[in-house]
Amino acid sequence: MADWDDLRIFLAVARGESLSAAGRVLKLDAATVGRRVARLEAALGARLFIRSPQGYQLTDEGGRLLTHAQAVEAAMARARDALAGPGEGIQGQIRVGAPDGCANYLLPQVVAAICAQNPALEVQIVALPRVFNLTRREADMVIAVSPPEQGRVLVQKISDYRLHLAASDAYLAAAAPLATPADLGAHRVIGYIPDMIFDRELDYLSDLGVEAPVLASNSVSVQLQLIRQGAGVGVVHDFALPATPGVRRVLTGAFGLTRAFHLVRHADDRTVTRLNRFAEALSAGLRAEIARLEAQLGEAGTDPR
Numbered sequence: 001m002a003d004w005d006d007l008r009i010f011l012a013v014a015r016g017e018s019l020s021a022a023g024r025v026l027k028l029d030a031a032t033v034g035r036r037v038a039r040l041e042a043a044l045g046a047r048l049f050i051r052s053p054q055g056y057q058l059t060d061e062g063g064r065l066l067t068h069a070q071a072v073e074a075a076m077a078r079a080r081d082a083l084a085g086p087g088e089g090i091q092g093q094i095r096v097g098a099p100d101g102c103a104n105y106l107l108p109q110v111v112a113a114i115c116a117q118n119p120a121l122e123v124q125i126v127a128l129p130r131v132f133n134l135t136r137r138e139a140d141m142v143i144a145v146s147p148p149e150q151g152r153v154l155v156q157k158i159s160d161y162r163l164h165l166a167a168s169d170a171y172l173a174a175a176a177p178l179a180t181p182a183d184l185g186a187h188r189v190i191g192y193i194p195d196m197i198f199d200r201e202l203d204y205l206s207d208l209g210v211e212a213p214v215l216a217s218n219s220v221s222v223q224l225q226l227i228r229q230g231a232g233v234g235v236v237h238d239f240a241l242p243a244t245p246g247v248r249r250v251l252t253g254a255f256g257l258t259r260a261f262h263l264v265r266h267a268d269d270r271t272v273t274r275l276n277r278f279a280e281a282l283s284a285g286l287r288a289e290i291a292r293l294e295a296q297l298g299e300a301g302t303d304p305r
Helices: 002-016 018-027 029-045 060-084 100-105 107-117 169-174 181-186 204-208 220-228 238-243 271-303
Strands: 048-050 056-057 093-099 121-126 141-144 153-168 189-191 232-239 247-250 257-266
Touching: 002 018, 002 029, 002 056, 002 060, 018 029, 029 169, 056 060, 060 181, 093 100, 093 107, 093 271, 100 107, 100 220, 100 238, 107 121, 107 271, 141 271, 153 169, 153 238, 153 271, 169 247, 189 204, 189 220, 189 232, 220 232, 220 247, 232 238, 232 247, 238 247, 238 271, 257 271
Parallel strands: 093 121, 093 141
Antiparallel strands: 048 056, 141 257, 153 232, 153 247, 153 257
């Protein structure tokens, strides 16, 4: 018979796909995790994982146990909420996945403010330019540009945000004139690596007829640093520009994009109070921060030509 501690270890291995990854989450050594998995398999009389050089993959029996283990995990979370009491702040560890533009230029100040009001809260920000798997609990909640079209998830729109072409003052002073989008042919364009665009909403350059940028990265932050170093012209989040002096928007009258951030959570968490409270604070903080940063640009961030 499995207890919650056994299931907790099982879930960590299933999500991490290795003993070492599970051990890092559980703060146990890999050998101990392996022994606990073997003990659980013996107790259940079933093989839960297929071991291979690529890691630990769930068997059919393991997949069936996964559903029940996740239900127990959600029940334990609700029990912790009930015991914490309504008068206490948000507690425990919460992992947030986000694209790196949001993670670098919005989440630090928003999360810092939430944690200042909730001293017992621990927040982990996973800044990766990819789609997160909530079923595998890679994060407790995810900020996404495109809401998922399938899966048992809760989706809440957070806020619209704006993007424009931008370049450094030094680059513009030395480069060919840039008066219309057609002039981009004479400029170095910076953007995403085409085959690493993980969300169709991030394919900014196709709207400009640019098939492949001359300088590319899968990271928004790297792209912006290339622009800041005078390497060329690229599409930039308006909310990131206040943090990059010497870079300004160009062709604002001819080109601009609006996208939206959505908060995505697993449907099983709809009754977990601490996650609900954190999601509310996070969404409100992000809306306010996007509005504050975009308002800073005003006319100072536009192209005077």
